[in-house]
Amino acid sequence: MAPLEPAVALGRLKNTRRELVALLGTAKSSAVHRPPAEGEWAPSTVVSHLADAELVYSVRIRMSLTGDRPYLAAFDENAWVRRFAELEPDWKESVARWRSLREANLVVLESLEPAEWSLVGLHAERGEVSVAQLAELLVEHDRAHLAQIRAGLASD
Secondary structure, eight states: OOOOOHHHHHHHHHHHHHHHHHHHHTOOHHHHHSOSSTTSOOHHHHHHHHHHHHHHHHHHHHHHHHSSSOEEOOOOHHHHHHHHGGGOOSHHHHHHHHHHHHHHHHHHHHTOOGGGGGOEEEETTTEEEEHHHHHHHHHHHHHHHHHHHHHHHHTO
């Protein structure tokens, strides 16, 4: 698969704002908080995870833009969910946090000069990744978790 052009990645990252809000805007609270199956995350947990991941990607992008091949730490998403998901019992707080972080990341990404998309960091698990690849990974992450939220809400 060919890498996404930066403009395409930006468009998809912007679209997630609308999609996430639209998905959850009409959802029943009971469906948002109910895991679709044993061992799976409830849509509210997925939203909390999206906000945490947005924070991590924010740091990775900024480190890559300002450092010389900086180290980009991995994180255990399940450990973060266990530790942090319950800190926002109202899923709308998680959405607000995610939206704020996404907006800030879009401002940074939209400010990039063409050469800056090629700047790299050294990810603990993936090795060398460029800012463009980080944006694409974020797009893929969005798609996977939006599908997970859809499936969770459909189980109502």
